[in-house]
Amino acid sequence: MKNSNLDRLFNPKSIAMVGASATPFKWGSIIPLNILKGNYRGKFFPVNPGIDRVLGHECYPTVMDIPETVDVALVSTPAKTVPGIVKQCGEKGIPFLVIISANFSETGPRGAALEAQVLETARQHGIRLVGPNTMGIYSSRSDLHALMPPTMPLKGPVSMFSQSGNVGVQMLAWGMDEGVGFNKFVSSGNEGDLNSADYLQYFANDEDTRVILAYMEGLGPGLDLFPAVQAASLQKPVLLFKGGRTDAGGKAAASHSGTIAGSNRIFKAAMHQAGVIEIHTSQALMDCAKAFSNCPLPRGNRVGILTRGGGWGVITSDSCEESGMEVPPLPDVLIKKIDKLLPSYWSRGNPVDMVAAISNDPFLECLEILTGWDGVDAVIALGATRATAKFPFSEDVTKPPEVMRAIEKYLKFRRTISAQPDAILTGIKRLADTTEKPIVAVSIGPDHLHRATLQDYQVVSYPTPERAVRAIAHMVNYASFKKTARFY
Amino acid sequence: MKNSNLDRLFNPKSIAMVGASATPFKWGSIIPLNILKGNYRGKFFPVNPGIDRVLGHECYPTVMDIPETVDVALVSTPAKTVPGIVKQCGEKGIPFLVIISANFSETGPRGAALEAQVLETARQHGIRLVGPNTMGIYSSRSDLHALMPPTMPLKGPVSMFSQSGNVGVQMLAWGMDEGVGFNKFVSSGNEGDLNSADYLQYFANDEDTRVILAYMEGLGPGLDLFPAVQAASLQKPVLLFKGGRTDAGGKAAASHSGTIAGSNRIFKAAMHQAGVIEIHTSQALMDCAKAFSNCPLPRGNRVGILTRGGGWGVITSDSCEESGMEVPPLPDVLIKKIDKLLPSYWSRGNPVDMVAAISNDPFLECLEILTGWDGVDAVIALGATRATAKFPFSEDVTKPPEVMRAIEKYLKFRRTISAQPDAILTGIKRLADTTEKPIVAVSIGPDHLHRATLQDYQVVSYPTPERAVRAIAHMVNYASFKKTARFY
Numbered sequence: 001m002k003n004s005n006l007d008r009l010f011n012p013k014s015i016a017m018v019g020a021s022a023t024p025f026k027w028g029s030i031i032p033l034n035i036l037k038g039n040y041r042g043k044f045f046p047v048n049p050g051i052d053r054v055l056g057h058e059c060y061p062t063v064m065d066i067p068e069t070v071d072v073a074l075v076s077t078p079a080k081t082v083p084g085i086v087k088q089c090g091e092k093g094i095p096f097l098v099i100i101s102a103n104f105s106e107t108g109p110r111g112a113a114l115e116a117q118v119l120e121t122a123r124q125h126g127i128r129l130v131g132p133n134t135m136g137i138y139s140s141r142s143d144l145h146a147l148m149p150p151t152m153p154l155k156g157p158v159s160m161f162s163q164s165g166n167v168g169v170q171m172l173a174w175g176m177d178e179g180v181g182f183n184k185f186v187s188s189g190n191e192g193d194l195n196s197a198d199y200l201q202y203f204a205n206d207e208d209t210r211v212i213l214a215y216m217e218g219l220g221p222g223l224d225l226f227p228a229v230q231a232a233s234l235q236k237p238v239l240l241f242k243g244g245r246t247d248a249g250g251k252a253a254a255s256h257s258g259t260i261a262g263s264n265r266i267f268k269a270a271m272h273q274a275g276v277i278e279i280h281t282s283q284a285l286m287d288c289a290k291a292f293s294n295c296p297l298p299r300g301n302r303v304g305i306l307t308r309g310g311g312w313g314v315i316t317s318d319s320c321e322e323s324g325m326e327v328p329p330l331p332d333v334l335i336k337k338i339d340k341l342l343p344s345y346w347s348r349g350n351p352v353d354m355v356a357a358i359s360n361d362p363f364l365e366c367l368e369i370l371t372g373w374d375g376v377d378a379v380i381a382l383g384a385t386r387a388t389a390k391f392p393f394s395e396d397v398t399k400p401p402e403v404m405r406a407i408e409k410y411l412k413f414r415r416t417i418s419a420q421p422d423a424i425l426t427g428i429k430r431l432a433d434t435t436e437k438p439i440v441a442v443s444i445g446p447d448h449l450h451r452a453t454l455q456d457y458q459v460v461s462y463p464t465p466e467r468a469v470r471a472i473a474h475m476v477n478y479a480s481f482k483k484t485a486r487f488y
Numbered sequence: 489m490k491n492s493n494l495d496r497l498f499n500p501k502s503i504a505m506v507g508a509s510a511t512p513f514k515w516g517s518i519i520p521l522n523i524l525k526g527n528y529r530g531k532f533f534p535v536n537p538g539i540d541r542v543l544g545h546e547c548y549p550t551v552m553d554i555p556e557t558v559d560v561a562l563v564s565t566p567a568k569t570v571p572g573i574v575k576q577c578g579e580k581g582i583p584f585l586v587i588i589s590a591n592f593s594e595t596g597p598r599g600a601a602l603e604a605q606v607l608e609t610a611r612q613h614g615i616r617l618v619g620p621n622t623m624g625i626y627s628s629r630s631d632l633h634a635l636m637p638p639t640m641p642l643k644g645p646v647s648m649f650s651q652s653g654n655v656g657v658q659m660l661a662w663g664m665d666e667g668v669g670f671n672k673f674v675s676s677g678n679e680g681d682l683n684s685a686d687y688l689q690y691f692a693n694d695e696d697t698r699v700i701l702a703y704m705e706g707l708g709p710g711l712d713l714f715p716a717v718q719a720a721s722l723q724k725p726v727l728l729f730k731g732g733r734t735d736a737g738g739k740a741a742a743s744h745s746g747t748i749a750g751s752n753r754i755f756k757a758a759m760h761q762a763g764v765i766e767i768h769t770s771q772a773l774m775d776c777a778k779a780f781s782n783c784p785l786p787r788g789n790r791v792g793i794l795t796r797g798g799g800w801g802v803i804t805s806d807s808c809e810e811s812g813m814e815v816p817p818l819p820d821v822l823i824k825k826i827d828k829l830l831p832s833y834w835s836r837g838n839p840v841d842m843v844a845a846i847s848n849d850p851f852l853e854c855l856e857i858l859t860g861w862d863g864v865d866a867v868i869a870l871g872a873t874r875a876t877a878k879f880p881f882s883e884d885v886t887k888p889p890e891v892m893r894a895i896e897k898y899l900k901f902r903r904t905i906s907a908q909p910d911a912i913l914t915g916i917k918r919l920a921d922t923t924e925k926p927i928v929a930v931s932i933g934p935d936h937l938h939r940a941t942l943q944d945y946q947v948v949s950y951p952t953p954e955r956a957v958r959a960i961a962h963m964v965n966y967a968s969f970k971k972t973a974r975f976y
Contacts, residue, residue, distance in 0.1 A: 024897050033898065036891045037882040056890035107833060150881050150898070164799020173879055174932045217802055243799060248815040249806030252798070255835045281954040282803060282932075310740070311652020311731060314705055315770060318737030327736040345595060347743045391661055393638050394525040402544030403524045409512050410521065410638070444662045444770075447934040466769040 006194075006202045009096040009130070010139040010184050012071030013042045015146065016063050016094070018085050019077035019101075020046030020054045027076045027100060027148060029054065031136065038145035038152060045070065063092045072096045074136070074146055079103040082132070083117045090125025097122065098146060099131035105190050106133050115192050122193060134189030135165025138172065140182065141208065147187075149173075156181015157210035157293050161188050161199035164243070167215045171286065177447045179454035180290050183208050197228040204232035211292045212236060213285060217243045217253040219267075226270055233275030234485055237292045237478050240271060241279040275481040277474050284470055287462065291471035294460045295438035297479040298472065301325045304376035305351035306367050308383035313351030316380055316442075316465040323473035327351070328375050337369050350376075361420065364427040371431045371439060378472050381428060382465060384441035385421040385453060425457035432459075438475060440468045494682075494690045497584040497618070498627040498672050500559030501530045503634065504551050504582070506573050507565035507589075508534030508542045515564045515588060515636060517542065519624065526633035526640060533558065551580045560584045562624070562634055567591040570620070571605045578613025585610065586634060587619035593678050594621050603680050610681060622677030623653030626660065628670065629696065635675075637661075644669015645698035645781050649676050649687035652731070655703045659774065665935045667942035668778050671696050685716040692720035699780045700724060701773060705731045705741040707755075714758055721763030722973055725780045725966050728759060729767040763969040765962050772958055775950065779959035782948045783926035785967040786960065789813045792864035793839035794855050796871035801839030804868055804930075804953040811961035815839070816863050825857050838864075849908065852915040859919045859927060866960050869916060870953060872929035873909040873941060913945035920947075926963060928956045 015035065021028030028048070032055055035044055045068075046054035049061040060066050063073055063085075073094045075085055079101050089097055104115040115132060122129050130137060136147040140155040148165070153172040158180060162168030165187035172182055184206070186199055196216055203209045212232060219225060232238050244253035245264050271278055277292075279285045303320050305327060307313040317327045330338075330350045338352060341362040347353035352366055363384070371379045393414065394407055425441070432439045441453060441461035453461040462468045503523065509516030516536070520543055523532055533556075534542035537549040548554050551561055551573075561582045563573055567589050577585055592603035603620060610617050618625060624635040628643040636653070641660040646668060650656030653675035660670055672694070674687055684704055691697045700720060707713060720726050732741035733752050759766055765780075767773045791808050793815060795801040805815045818826075818838045826840060829850040835841035840854055851872070859867045881902065882895055913929070920927045929941060929949035941949040950956045 024894065025901065029894070030898075033891070033894050036887065037895055039883055039885050039887075053890070055894055056888040103833070150879075152880055152883065162799070164797065164802070166797025167799035167803070170797075170800075170932050176879055177932075177934050215799065217799070241803075243802035243806060245806045246809035248809040249802050251817075251837070252802040252805040252815070252835075252839050252841075255798070255837050255841070281807070282952045283954065309652065309654025309658075310743070311650070311655035311703065311705070312658075314652070314731035314737050314740040315655070315729075317740040318731060318733045319769075321734035321736040327740070329739075345591070347740075349739070349743050351740050353740075353743070391638075391664055392640055395527055395640065397527050399524065399527075400544040402541070403521070406512065406517070406521050406543055407525055410518075413513065444658050444665075446665050446936065464770045466771065 006198070008071045009128070010137065010144070011142045012096070012144070014045065014068060014070050015040070015042060015144075016045040016047050016066060016070045016073040018047040018063060018073055018075045020048045020051070020059060022051050022054050030150075031074060031076065031100065031146060031148060034145045034147055034150055037150075039143045040145070041142050042071075042144075043068065063088050063094065066092070070094045072098060074098045074100060076100040079111070079114055079132075083114070083121050086118055086121040086125070086127065090121065090127055095127060097127055097129050098134060098137055099129055099189070100134060100136060100148065102133045104132040105192065115190065119192050129193035130186060131189035132192055135169055135187035137187070138182065138185040140184070152176075153185070154179065154181035156183060157208065158182050158213060158289050159184040159203045159206065159209040159211070160213035160215075161186045161196055161203070162215040163188055163191070163196065163217045164215055165189070167282075171213065171215075174286055175289070177451060178286055178290060179451035180286060180293065197225050200225070200228045200232050200238065204228070204235045210236055211289060212238045213289055214238065214240045215243065216240065226274055229271060229276055230274040233481065237277055238275070239277045239279050239285060239288050239292065241282065241285045242267070275478070275485060277478050283467070287467050287471045288474050290454065291438070291440065291460050291475060294454065294458060295440070295475065296432070296436045297482070298377040298438050298476050299479065300377040301476045301480075302328050302376045302378075303472065304370040304373065304379040306363070306370055306379065306381050307351050307353050310347065310353045312382050312465060313347070313353050316382065316469060317351060319466045319469040323469050325469070325473055325476060331375065334369060334373055338366055341365050361417075364424055367428065367439070368431055371435050371437060376437070378438045378440070378476070380440050380442060380465065380468050380472070382442045384424050384428060384459075385443040385445065385449060385461065425453060425459045428459045429457050438472060440472060442468050494686070496559045497616070498625065498632070499630045500584070500632070502533065502556060502558050503528070503530060503632075504533040504535050504554060504558045504561040506535040506551060506561055506563045508536045508539070508547060510539050510542050518638070519562060519564065519588065519634060519636060522633045522635055522638050525638075527631045528633070529630050530559075530632075531556065551576050551582065554580070558582045560586060562586045562588060564588040567599070567602055567620075571602070571609050574606055574609040574615065575613070578609065578615055583615060585615055585617050586622060586625055587617055587677070588622060588624060588636065590621045592620040593680065603678065607680050617681035618674060619677035620680055623657055623675035625675070626670065626673040628672070640664075641673070642667065642669035644671060645696065646670050646701060646777050647672040647691045647694065647697040647699070648701035648703075649674045649684055649691070650703040651676055651679070651684070651705045652703055653677070655770075659701065659703075662774055663777070665939060666774055666778060667939035668774060668781065685713050688713070688716045688720050688726065692716070692723045698724055699777060700726045701777055702726065702728045703731065703773075704728065714762055717759060717764055718762040721969065725765055726763070727765045727767050727773060727776050727780065729770065729773045730755070763966070763973060765966050771955070775955050775959045776962050778942065779926070779928065779948050779963060782942065782946060783928070783963065784920070784924045785970070786865040786926055786964050787967065788865040789964045789968075790816050790864045790866075791960065792858040792861065792867040794851070794858055794867065794869050795839050795841050798835065798841045800870050800953060801835070801841050804870065804957060805839060807954045807957040811957050813957070813961055813964060819863065822857060822861055826854055829853050852912055855916065855927070856919055859923050859925060864925070866926045866928070866964070868928050868930060868953065868956050868960070870930045872912050872916060872947075873931040873933065873937060873949065913941060913947045916947045917945050926960060928960060930956050
């Protein structure tokens, strides 16, 4: 296993952009703009012979003309010019290059030969390469947005490497809707030099990274991911979304990243053994990033369910059992405690179905009893935010004064219950902290509601129970791996 | 099979509310408020001895005192009073009762005996019952919101019956986020009289209903759903979400709706044979309601994929194959056509990967070629709305004037591409209409974006490719059932 310290790559004190441009809407000007508008904390040196200034910064003919040390050079010049530029970077003593330029091994034998030449030159100078054919890198600590798209991710503990630039940067953007923050990101491109195993190993040892996301389509020749994955999984969760699982996906991957998917069955088995959390949909990747980065791991697979409606309790129970979790029966002592809080016709079991009540709402009291019970390892709180209160209440038609007065009165009541989530969500956060159990909220409602729940209260919530269950089930499986792996 | 014409139930000219109240926050006043604020098109008669007026309407001591014909009586009085009220309704000649009151068979033998008494009385008078223990009914044509919660659903072609009131009314509310409109809804409650088979049969023959949604937990004694389901599925799609599929879910259902789930394996097999579209998650129920009510059925299982990024094409291809669909290779003649539109390094295959382009965007031209190809039955258009343009572009920090000018220029460009979805979405709608193939858009982005796509352009869109694939796969399976069933 190579031991690549990528600190200077992700947190460079200075960056050069070779192929910088003063013409709008070229990558050579868009990437510098993304870096500067993101308030990058280091120094930025545009490089292009024949241009004086780029976005107010002095432009140098070559990297060798830059009067200071350079940690990272981004390169976006035509492919055939790249070997010469690598040589100059070597002479300048730049340790890391991020090669945005495309038309290398992903296009066929001619491109592959050029890529080999680039690599050879880099090795001679001890340079490490990201790419070629990468969409760039992001680092929250340095406010570094060296990316092709103008994405400005939220900051957080999730780091990601992706063999697809598009999938990667769109996960960063999607995180803004979901409240999921990123620490570091790299679009690994053709992985000519630095590859998935290197990034994985670095993220595994990076203190700022708590959760690792990976999108991979295949393994390059000679890349053995297994040792890196096994070592990383012992330290922190590795969520792997694998493209090219099928014939159709494999063919698309071959034309996209040029990788050969290989036997998916063998790959799956190896990843599972190594403790990887295998993810099957893009939504699950985001959902699990959210849960793993914001919840403690459950100690077992027993789930308590609190609900305001019986049907949703049934749906959640089905989903738990189908995901390999248990919904244990409530012991008498808990039933007696909850009897004191709820009308006599409550479910008297798990799921705890509170049954519709208009005014009195002992949601938090029930949740406290359920979460405090040592018979459950995780709790799903259905209807925590009472999201239905956000919908339009009445059509815009004039009504008789008696009806208008009743509408006014009801709207006032709605404002009261809309304010309740504050107490409920604050309470959930407190219970999660004291019990060290994951408590996940569920409310049908739009994305921004769930983002606010996470950002304002540090409570993870999803719009459907099945998404909550899936995230918890992945945490249960990972916790079980970690428990077993300790004895290896 | 009973032949129940429920026209007068769903579109009554007049409604009585027995147990109406002038006290806010009791069901007896909330339900009348929901009816009146929803601008119900018929006449409304509150009933309660000892109250003069409810929300400006004269209140009658009993239904028999109402001076006009009554089509439907809602009842929300205590359970033990209901048999007497049913008798009075019989004497008044009211054909349909909606019994909101609970504490009947769902609570045990005593409640079951009372429910039997209610049914016996109703039968003597030829009255048909919804419930007991129902959350009410909704009908778009009559603007009738006879529901416990204040939900004001969007109008549309989807009708739903639900054995869980909560699941049902939350689907109505959720539809407002997703742009999915409802025609009729009934919370079927204990199904003492009218049951799932009756509602199914009625919706099957109802011209205003194009898609039927069902949430069921179990079958009452003697209820044979099979003939109704088979007849309905030949006419229109029946999307069934079954709760109580597992031991845990079955136990929760027993304590909720009191139903016995029975053998899920046999039920599944029967439903499949009858052509039912079996749905496995709440999200899939909403997603499929959207697709089935807005897209033509595909004629086969071959999917064309248009993408702006290779990785998403891979993910979509995997998902298609895993869902039993094909992603056929592009014939040379199509490759040559698309060669004229895209840079030489496009994927030259299906998925058609356009490869990132900043300004020139022949998205619609490529889509037209792909959709017009007789080798595909459905098309997924990834990145149709360019949703990333909605995210914040720059942090709120003062920057050097050159950077500020570049930001201004880029923002202007962004406004231009933000306006492009108008042309693209209008184009998608036109292509869907002319080719009669489903074209489903995908863009990572918040709910309101997808609602607008549907409401403003009649284009179905989802935030992830897997959700689009799942909806199309269900349409493919249903289309295949209909094709085969013709020869029965």
